[in-house]
Amino acid sequence: MDLRDLKYFLAVASAGNFRRAAELVHRSQPTLTKAIDRLEASLGAELFEREGRGQKLSTAGIALRARATSLLQEADLLRDEVGAIARGVAGTVRLGSGPLGAEYLLPRICSMLLGQAANVMLQLTIRNNYELRDELREGRLDLVLGFVPEEEEEFHCETLLKDTVVVAAVAGHPILKTRRVTLDKLAGYQWALPHRAVASRTWLDHAFESRDLPRPVAQIETNSIPLIPRVVADTELLTFVSRRTLRASGGQLEEVPLAATTLVRNFGVTYRKDVALSPAAGRLIALLHDHGSSLFNKVD
Structure with missing residues (x-):
């Protein structure tokens, strides 16, 4: 079932005939006719009955109209949500940090991230670095903010300062x-x-x-x-x-x-090599690279 066909169906149902519906959606009448034909074939039911020079909804059409509007609204919300996640302005980031990063970096970095992406959800875990690496290994964290070794084989590390x-x-x-x-x-x-x-x-x-x-x-x-x-x-x-x-x-x-x-x-951010980071996590890492050193060394 094509969402565009559903939109054309609602236009015909609202206008009462194909001509006025075509004008409303700026498409040709044959385009709308084919859309309705596809829907009827997909559903195995006729959606309209001829009434004079126009069309009225069949029993099946009435049932579809009751659901189609909410379905299209949900589809719009889903598109916006997925698009926001793809742009890194929504989604969830599971971040683990050692005490030093939590004290001197996280408050301002979290504020900056939410300023750019108000719908991002942050799940913060504060523990010692060796404990956080275990959680990262087991897939319970996306990123670890803390001390990184000079040579690392298991994880990918980016030094910040x-x-x-x-x-x-x-x-x-x-x-x-x-x-x-x-x-x-x-x-x-x-x-x-x-x-x-x-x-x-x-x-x-x-x-x-x-x-x-x-x-x-x-x-x-x-x-x-x-x-x-x-x-x-x-x-x-x-x-x-x-x-x-x-x-x-x-x-x-x-x-x-x-x-x-x-x-x-070295102090930096660590993440798994075998898991792709979400755009929101990438946005957080970029903020850490841009501001991490200055925030860490700032003394109030």
């Missing part, structure tokens, strides 16, 4: 008064760190072990990355955090400068 992770302590901590900071001296303190499954924790442990030193002793270990700076600000524990977090601390935390414990890592 560089982030530097350093040892930090509360302002006035004794280690900050040390003339020459070394790994040996850092090993003598207690730490507040994320779980060992977190990539930055793994890197820090290796920095000590590769120099035949014991791993940092985590007196506080947590899966809540945002909690760590607040804990360190009230203790003499050391930690390992992004310089972006230090800037946001308003001077409460200070960097403990040491090249051996300075990690430069």
Whole structure:
């Protein structure tokens, strides 16, 4: 059943004859006649009965008219919805983000996306990067915003910016008064760190072990990355955090400068290689490329 034939059917039903209907839709009478013939053949029923010089609806025609109007309206809505999805101004994006991206990027990026595409639906999941990769692998996420490795075989990664992770302590901590900071001296303190499954924790442990030193002793270990700076600000524990977090601390935390414990890592967006991204997801990635670095480094 052709939707155009349905439109011509409604025109004839409204006008009462083929001549006036043809004028209404700016088509020839034979075009409308053929459309009605196709509909009748498809439905196996006559839709019109001759009445004088015009046509009136048959019982089957009356039934079709009752449904055709709503059917065409639904078709118009469907066309608009699919078109919006194709343009990236509608649809659903399932985005996972680590705590750093959630804190410094997502609020403004979400606002920008909805400003461009008010009908896009966002499903946001905030977890540690290794947990989000599992969800991406299982098809429960479309994109992951977080740290990306230098070499990646399983997923496709796009780097947005560089982030530097350093040892930090509360302002006035004794280690900050040390003339020459070394790994040996850092090993003598207690730490507040994320779980060992977190990539930055793994890197820090290796920095000590590769120099035949014991791993940092985590007196506080947590899966809540945002909690760590607040804990360190009230203790003499050391930690390992992004310089972006230090800037946001308003001077409460200070960097403990040491090249051996300075990690430069890629921050970006990750998605599966075997699944095509929706236009809405592509629009979100474009916004991240255009604005991600400036938003991440902005300090209010």
